[in-house]
Amino acid sequence: MTVHARSDERANGEWLDQLSVDSAEMVSRAMKSVVVVHNGRRGAGAGVIWDDRGTVITNAHVVARGRLHVRTQEGTEGEARIAAINPDLDLAALRWSGEGVPLPRGDAHRLRAGEWVYALGNPWGVIGAATGGVVIGMGADLPEMPVRGREWLALGLHLRPGHSGGAVIDSAGRLVGINTMMTGPEVGVAIPIHIVEAFAREARI
Amino acid sequence: MLEDLSKATAEAVERGGKSLVRVEGRRRLPASGIVWSEDGLIVTANHVVERDEEIGIGLPDGDQAEAAMVGRDPSTDLAVLRVSGKRLQSPEWVEEGSARVGHLVLALGRPGARPLATLGVISALGDAWRTPAGGAIDRFFQTDVVMYPGFSGGPLIDAGGRTLGLNTSGLARGLSLTVPATTIRRTVEMLVTHGRMRRGYLGVGAQTVRLPESAARGQETGLMLASVESGSPADRAGLVLGDVLLRLDGVALERMESLLNALTPERVGKKVSVDVLRGGQPKTLEVEIGERSHDGPRPE
Numbered sequence: 126m127t128v129h130a131r132s133d134e135r136a137n138g139e140w141l142d143q144l145s146v147d148s149a150e151m152v153s154r155a156m157k158s159v160v161v162v163h164n165g166r167r168g169a170g171a172g173v174i175w176d177d178r179g180t181v182i183t184n185a186h187v188v189a190r191g192r193l194h195v196r197t198q199e200g201t202e203g204e205a206r207i208a209a210i211n212p213d214l215d216l217a218a219l220r221w222s223g224e225g226v227p228l229p230r231g232d233a234h235r236l237r238a239g240e241w242v243y244a245l246g247n248p249w250g251v252i253g254a255a256t257g258g259v260v261i262g263m264g265a266d267l268p269e270m271p272v273r274g275r276e277w278l279a280l281g282l283h284l285r286p287g288h289s290g291g292a293v294i295d296s297a298g299r300l301v302g303i304n305t306m307m308t309g310p311e312v313g314v315a316i317p318i319h320i321v322e323a324f325a326r327e328a329r330i
Numbered sequence: 331m332l333e334d335l336s337k338a339t340a341e342a343v344e345r346g347g348k349s350l351v352r353v354e355g356r357r358r359l360p361a362s363g364i365v366w367s368e369d370g371l372i373v374t375a376n377h378v379v380e381r382d383e384e385i386g387i388g389l390p391d392g393d394q395a396e397a398a399m400v401g402r403d404p405s406t407d408l409a410v411l412r413v414s415g416k417r418l419q420s421p422e423w424v425e426e427g428s429a430r431v432g433h434l435v436l437a438l439g440r441p442g443a444r445p446l447a448t449l450g451v452i453s454a455l456g457d458a459w460r461t462p463a464g465g466a467i468d469r470f471f472q473t474d475v476v477m478y479p480g481f482s483g484g485p486l487i488d489a490g491g492r493t494l495g496l497n498t499s500g501l502a503r504g505l506s507l508t509v510p511a512t513t514i515r516r517t518v519e520m521l522v523t524h525g526r527m528r529r530g531y532l533g534v535g536a537q538t539v540r541l542p543e544s545a546a547r548g549q550e551t552g553l554m555l556a557s558v559e560s561g562s563p564a565d566r567a568g569l570v571l572g573d574v575l576l577r578l579d580g581v582a583l584e585r586m587e588s589l590l591n592a593l594t595p596e597r598v599g600k601k602v603s604v605d606v607l608r609g610g611q612p613k614t615l616e617v618e619i620g621e622r623s624h625d626g627p628r629p630e
Contacts, residue, residue, distance in 0.1 A: 140331075147332045238447040239343035239436060241336035259339060259436075259449040261478055266442035268359050268479035281448045281476055296336035311476045 151298045152243055152255045156198055158228040158300075159245045159292050161252055162205070162219070165191030171246035171291030173300060174225035180330050181205065181219040182321060183290030184305055185212045188219065195221045198253050209328030215305055216316065216324045228292060231299030233278055233317035238262050244282055244304050244313055246291025256313075258282030263317060269308045276317050278302045284313035338489065339436065339449065345491025346438050347445035349421035352388030353397075353411070353483055355379035362439040362484030363387070363411065364496060365418045366518055372418075373514055374483035376402045376409040377500035387413050388440065401521030405465030406513060407500040410521045421485060421493040423511050431455055434489045435473055437497050437506070441480025450475035450506075458591075461501055464529075466591065468516075471495060471508040520595050530593025531622035533562020538585055539574060545607055551584045552576050552607065567604065567617035574607040578617075593619065 158174040162183050170187030172195065174180075181195055189212075193205040205221035236242075240260045248254050261267075261279040270277045278293065284307040293302035293315045302315035349365040353374045361378035365371075372387065379385060385397040397411035433452045438445050456470030473486060477499045485493040486508045495508035520527055535557035541549060553575040558564050569575075575583045579602035581592040597619045604617050 144331050144335060151332060237340040237343065238347075238438075238445050239340040239449070241332065241339065259447060261448055261476075262442075262444060262446035264442065264444065267446070268441055279446070279478070296332045309476075312478065 148257070151294075151296075152245070155228060155243070155292065155294050155298050156245055156253050156255070158226055159198065159253070160225070161196045161247055162187050162290060163194040163196070164188055165194070169247055169250060169287060170289045171287065171304070172219065173290070173292045173303065174227050175218070175325065175330065176227050177224065179221050179223065180208065180325075181221060182303060182325070183217050183219060184303065185210050185215045185217045187290045188217045193219060195219065195223060197223060197225055201225075209324070209330060211324055214316065214320065214324055216303070216321060218325060218328055218330045228294065228300040229298065230318055230322075231295045231297070231301040233263055233301045233319055236260050236263050236278070236295065236301060241296045242280055242282070242301065243294050244280065244284055244288055244291060244315070245294065246288035246304055248285035248287045250287055256282045256284070256288075258313070261312065271306060271308075271314065276320060278315040278317050279308075280313040280315060281311065282313050283307075283311060288313075342487060342489055342491035343436060343438060343445055343447045346421065346436070346485055346487035346493060347440070348390050348419045349493070350390060350438050350440050350445050350484060352386075352440045352442070353378060354386035354388070355381055359480050360386075360388070360441045361480050361482050362441065364483070364485050364493065365420045366410070366514070368418045368420050370412045370414050370416070370418065371400070371518065371522070372397060372411045372413065373496060373518060374409050374411060375496065375498040375500055376404050376407045377498070378482050379409045379411070385411060387411070388443070389416060390419070391417070392443065401525045401527075403465065403517050403521065403527040405461055405463040405527065406467060406509060406517055407461070407465070407498045408496070408509065408514060408517045410518050422491070424488055424492045424494045426510070426512060429455060429471070429488075429494055435475060435494065436487050437473070437475035437477065437481055437484060438487060439478055439481035439484040446478060446481070448476040448478055448481070460587065460590065464590065466513070466594070467501075467509060468512040469510045471510055473506045473508060475506050477506050516595075528595040528598045529622040530595070530597050531563060531620040532589070532593065532617065533559035533564045533620065534569065536575065536586065536589070541574070541576075541607070542610065545576070545610070545612065549576065549582050549584060553583050553586065553589060563617055563620040567615050569604070569606065569615065569617070570608075572608070575604060576607060576612070577603075577605040579603060
């Protein structure tokens with residue numbers, strides 16, 4: 126950050142202001158591609174608009190039971206059906222009649238520890254919420270992950286019920302993962318984007 | 331601008347990661363350590379090194395080394411290890427005293443191959459304190475970084491990637507505490523020289539008493555001797571039951587804690603002055619500070 130070199134306090138204040146505005150704009154842009162997934166039972170999960178053909182990616186545990194219903198942040202709603210599901214990976218692809226703009230995709234392999242990320246979803250039923258933090262690490266050798274030997278994205282941010290299936294975006298607003306769970310109150314775990322892409326490829330989505 | 335910020339914190343991690351090693355010294359998950367000197371010294375948290383032999387070190391370049399135990403200080407939760415014949419890069423340390431509450435900081439760890447990081451701010455800075463095990467920490471230094479599994483022994487770095495201290499979850503339950511560089515330096519020097527922490531020893535039992543106004547001179551309390559161990563440094567110096575200790579080597583002794591703090595490793599074996607009140611009269615004696623044996627009597 127070259128701006129750090131400035132010693133003028135006013136300039137520093139403006140810089141922080143601008144950072145905050147950038148952050149809010151990026152989150153609000155990305156949020157348009159994050160949907161609410163109702164399964165007819167308790168609460169709601171989240172999902173991510175994957176392409177322009179009506180595919181929504183979410184967690185398998187979000188859609189395990191019940192009639193599925195998808196709603197965008199703007200309020201477009203519709204029934205959805207499961208097009209593919211893999212409980213091992215905790216991933217599901219839904220098809221619905223609505224439309225939306227998919228998120229640009231990033232590269233989780235290139236994420237470095239310390240990079241800023243946001244998790245978008247509906248924690249405790251609060252629709253369209255964002256939480257921010259930094260990447261703790263990405264890889265198959267992280268401690269305390271749900272399944273050993275598989276790549277995960279560990280994040281220093283607060284995932285809560287309702288974040289599941291939502292988007293993890295990098296500082297440029299690109300999709301780098303799908304929220305899946307937390308390990309402890311302050312560490313979020315996400316499925317890296319390349320695993321989601323492989324799942325979608327295999328399911329011919 | 332957000333991308334610049336993201337890039338900058340990731341680069342800080344990369345910079346700090348060049349001096350961050352993996353320490354394999356316990357059955358469960360490996361922990362972390364910091365290169366102290368490029369000739370092979372590594373400092374880590376004592377509680378993560380459960381054995382004294384077959385300690386593995388994972389280097390930043392992916393190389394693996396075996397480390398020898400130089401010494402441990404459970405009281406400050408520090409341990410010093412040595413590897414030989416490897417290329418090591420010591421970190422850039424932040425100038426002492428420049429840390430402020432609210433500064434952005436990152437905790438780093440390397441339980442696996444690559445550096446991991448959590449972000450937070452400096453929560454609290456305070457005076458020197460003594461750990462429950464009796465170790466002297468030069469500054470109370472608390473952050474809100476998440477101590478991810480395997481982070482103990484790793485560095486706390488600032489936004490520029492410079493190192494502020496060593497993080498450990500072993501000093502206080504539930505707090506993210508950082509051992510400052512001054513404390514690490516003193517401990518490393520002591521462990522390299524003696525293989526263990528030396529503690530000063532006087533051989534007395536005492537209790538805090540209020541001083542008569544005539545003797546006060548700005549000091550409200552002193553330490554009245556309730557016991558003097560026979561043959562101890564205090565005994566050899568001529569201290570007797572009922573003496574009220576006022577100062578040791580010029581350091582005011584207002585509470586038992588001040589005496590513990592004054593019995594520093596540096597004073598072991600030195601002859602220092604001890605000011606006392608005996609029968610209400612000030613008197614100065616000379617005492618040669620002894621060394622407390624490891625499982626010997628309490629330090630006072």
